[in-house]
Amino acid sequence: MDFTTGGRLEVRITPADVGKRVSVRLLTGEPDPHMRFTDVVGVLTSWTGDVLCVTRRTGETVRIARSSLVAGKVVPAAPARRRGPAASARELDRVAARGWPAVESEPLGEWELRASGGFTRRANSVLALGDPGLPLDAALDRVTGWYAERGLPAYLQLSTGAEDTQELLAGELAARGWTKEVSAQVRIAGLAPVADRDADISAVALSRRIDDAWLARYQRSAAPSPEVRAVLSGGPSVWFATIGGAAGDETPAAIGRVVVDGRWAGFAAVEVAPERRRQGLAGAVMTALARTALDEGASAAYLQVETDNGGAHALYEGMGFTVHHSYHHWRAPHGDAR
Template sequence: MEFTGGGRLEVRITAADVGKRVSVRYVTESAAPGEKFTDAVGVLTSWDAGVLLITRRTGEAVRIAESALVAGKTVPAAPARRRGPAAGFPELARAAARAWPPLESEPLGEWTLRAAAGFTRRANSVLPLGDPGLPLDAALERVRDWYAARGLPAYIQTATGAADTQELLSAELDRRGWTREVTAELRIAALAPIGDLDAAISAVRVGRGFDEAWLRRYQRFGEPGPHVTKVLGGGPSVWFASIPGTEDNAGAVPAAIGRLVVDGRWAGFMAVEVDPEQRRRGLASSVMTALARKALDEGASAAWLQVESDNHGARALYDGMGFTTHHHYHHYRWTGA
């Protein structure tokens, strides 16, 4: 990482650079043994009272004393992407939102308040794509009141790590006592290679609907109800896949399932679940390949999915399919009084 100007280390950033992506070198006790400095790259989200706050691509915040800086400069807003389809953050955020449609929504300026009786944070959180049309504290009060009126916790979904993402808003939420509960990655890939995978798809059943057996494999909800079926069945063009499994006390349970939403050029994969006793047998790949071929038939060319950052098994699978991380997203919950 080059910081020098005329052979000297230079700090070429100021508080006026808040909101820009920066690269800094600073003195730290946590550096590797024998080293004096460490580096940080991310968005400069504040510079106040002698302390810099830099938000990394993953959403991690790094606090650095101004007195510890030895070098710093602004850098391009986002690193060049080497793999996957070209995509901007707003386009992907809107496609992902359409794939998990709420039962009700309300605009707040350029923010969207979304609720679906509590099923999935994505359908029960604010999507803040722009200016709320109010001062931030007033907008947050409106958000809290709106969700409280529905008996729901107040969540705001933000993103970090790409051009036009919301590092500044994330830092403001953190400063105001909102708690980040979930961090996940939105990944993208070319669709055709997924459809071309050498995966066994003869046993995969693909259709427009799902049944109780499919839901028993999914199990990512509390009490089943119409709100669950409406969210899962909503979206521009929705497909469901399953691989027959074994019987349990309630009847047949699929060995693997998946859900696909086709939306223009995008094919979104979600709800890919496999019987824990049948993992590492290629069932997830079979489900995704079968769904990818449906999406290709509808004219889609690019794929996206969301995976939590600590789901190492799924991340390894998606790495092998060519998925790369476009940005990270986070759900902030109001936990204050």
């Protein structure tokens, strides 16, 4: 990583570069001369006084004292990865929002305020893509007021780690005392390889309608409300998969959901009874749903999985899903909850 001109380290970034992708080298304080420096690459999200913040593609923000900075430069945007279907983060975020639709929504400029009785942050947060049509502080006041009217905490959903994501807005929220509570990855894959897997799908039943048995296996809601049913059933073309439980047990051994939206098939709610895990049931559910989505004309697949869900990451990596970008839910300061 070249930071030098004529063999000398140089800091070639200034506060005017906020919002750009940068690479910086800083002193670590390590006494070992071989470990004295570390490099950070990401979006320069703020530079206030003697402290600058760089947000990595994972959403992690690194605070750097100006006194520790020994080199820095603006670097080109990260090259697009083509290990899966070509797509922008904004396209995927909008498709995913349609596939997990809120019960109530309202535009704020290009932002979308969403509420669903508190069922999942995805359906109870602002999809903050583009311009809210107001100065930021005024927009955030509108957001916190709107959610307070519904008895809900105010969240913004922001993406990081791809071209045209919201690292800069994340920095603005952090400076205003908002806190990042949950992070997840958006993973993508070609749909045909998922559908072509050698899986026994003979026990998988598919339906257009959600029923009480399916909901009994679903872990996101102990007592399904009308909002739960509305979100799960919403979307352009939704299918539910079920593998029955043992004889006499009405609760399914495994479930899953897919929503088809043009070329995209979005997978969600893939769950397996603890005593039936590692028996290939999740793979069978995914394969059956993928074949149905393929029949409807989809060619690409996406899913969203929380960063700390190691078991799910292993399953999806084995099926060819790669990370496209990350997203995070930022919560308003408690004093602003109104």
